[in-house]
Amino acid sequence: MKVLVIEDEPDMAALLAATLEPAGYQLRLERSGDDVEQILLNYDPQVVIVDVMLFGSRFDGYEVVRRIRATSGHENTLVVVLTALVGKEYEQRSLEAGADIYMGKPFSPLELLEKLRQAEIITD
Amino acid sequence: MSGGDLYKHQLLEYAQDLARAYSQIRQSQAEFLAALVSLLEMKAPTVRGHARRVAFWSLRLNETLGRPLDPGALQAAALVHDVGKLGLPDRLIQAWVAKNEDDHRLVRMHPELGASLLEHVSAFHDWIPWVRYHHERWDGTGYPEGKMGEEIPLGSRIIALANSFDYHAHDYGSAPAHTVGGTTAWIEKQAGGTFDPNLVGAFVSLPIEALWVNRLWIEEGK
Numbered sequence: 374m375k376v377l378v379i380e381d382e383p384d385m386a387a388l389l390a391a392t393l394e395p396a397g398y399q400l401r402l403e404r405s406g407d408d409v410e411q412i413l414l415n416y417d418p419q420v421v422i423v424d425v426m427l428f429g430s431r432f433d434g435y436e437v438v439r440r441i442r443a444t445s446g447h448e449n450t451l452v453v454v455l456t457a458l459v460g461k462e463y464e465q466r467s468l469e470a471g472a473d474i475y476m477g478k479p480f481s482p483l484e485l486l487e488k489l490r491q492a493e494i495i496t497d
Numbered sequence: 498m499s500g501g502d503l504y505k506h507q508l509l510e511y512a513q514d515l516a517r518a519y520s521q522i523r524q525s526q527a528e529f530l531a532a533l534v535s536l537l538e539m540k541a542p543t544v545r546g547h548a549r550r551v552a553f554w555s556l557r558l559n560e561t562l563g564r565p566l567d568p569g570a571l572q573a574a575a576l577v578h579d580v581g582k583l584g585l586p587d588r589l590i591q592a593w594v595a596k597n598e599d600d601h602r603l604v605r606m607h608p609e610l611g612a613s614l615l616e617h618v619s620a621f622h623d624w625i626p627w628v629r630y631h632h633e634r635w636d637g638t639g640y641p642e643g644k645m646g647e648e649i650p651l652g653s654r655i656i657a658l659a660n661s662f663d664y665h666a667h668d669y670g671s672a673p674a675h676t677v678g679g680t681t682a683w684i685e686k687q688a689g690g691t692f693d694p695n696l697v698g699a700f701v702s703l704p705i706e707a708l709w710v711n712r713l714w715i716e717e718g719k
Contacts, residue, residue: 384504388511457503479507483514 374493375399377418379406379437380455381427385478389422389455392482398489405430406437413444420489423472425456425463435470442471451492455480523569526620530573533580540583540590547663551575554659554700557708561699566652574627575656581611581628605640608632627652631660634691646693654693658684658700661691666709677709 376398380386386402393400401416406423407430421441425434432440434454441447451474454467459477467475474488498506534548552575559566582590585603595601612629615621630644630653637645639657649657666680675683681701688697 382500382504385507388507392511457498478503479510481510481514483518 375418376420377401377416379403379423396486407431409437409440410444413447420451422453422455425458435466438470438472530577533577537583548576550663551659554662555655557703558655558700561703570624571652574624574652578628578631578656581607584610609641626650631656635693636690654696658692658696677706681705
């Protein structure tokens with residue numbers, strides 16, 4: 374299963390890679406979602422994990438999620454928002470933008486793997 | 498929370514999840530083995546408790562020897578040493594003892610059947626040979642391969658002794674049990690024949706009567 378990770382913090386991106394690759398996921402890491410439509414076209418992931426505060430980018434994570442949903446063929450791609458903005462309002466904003474799953478940082482890697490596994494079972 | 502603090506907290510989450518995942522894996526393995534033992538005991542109620550007692554005596558023997566084997570692995574192998582009997586016809590599982598040559602031939606397949614079954618779980622691979630060879634004898638007259646002396650894995654030699662002790666000393670209903678003292682004396686006579694003589698020496702040095710009377714394996718089986 375191909376996973377696109379959009380995360381501007383290199384340490385966090387490395388942790389995500391260390392979590393997902395041994396679990397069998399194929400990963401592409403991006404520091405920005407400004408060109409997300411092009412990346413979706415080239416990479417065609419089944420899952421996108423996106424941070425909200427993407428420093429140095431034009432779009433924040435919510436806008437990236439909206440653009441994913443507006444991209445043909447990715448209306449149902451599993452989108453996980455992974456953010457240090459923790460609270461009900463941020464969860465609601467993420468879901469309203471079109472995310473399937475919201476997780477606050479620090480996140481439980483086991484919970485992330487479990488949610489991906491559940492999604493995989495459903496889409497199989 | 499600053500980026501550095503967040504990263505530190507995230508690493509703590511990873512450490513906690515790792516510990517949780519490790520204990521879940523170990524617990525799932527133990528529960529799976531317990532389920533296999535329960536299945537065998539459902540088929541053969543007369544052997545109920547045999548697996549736990551063999552594990553109990555195997556662990557005591559391993560301790561007396563200075564713990565040469567991983568106790569967790571030895572306990573697992575001892576618990577499921579007879580699980581291959583599930584692959585035998587029900588009449589043989591229930592009878593416990595073979596009555597003719599054909600049945601003997603079938604019964605002698607159970608160590609390999611058990612090993613084959615357990616090989617489905619890669620985490621068990623280190624100790625599966627202990628199951629496969631638990632009916633080998635020190636003098637080379639055992640089965641399935643007629644291995645001799647130290648060719649037989651230590652785990653198998655330990656389980657073999659514990660298995661025979663329980664088989665002789667416990668009351669299975671079909672034949673009168675030997676006394677603990679009588680069984681111990683019989684085991685001593687088998688040193689260098691059926692059993693590794695070093696293990697026999699270590700086994701008889703255990704406070705066998707006291708351990709038997711206290712029935713501590715019941716507690717350990719919980």
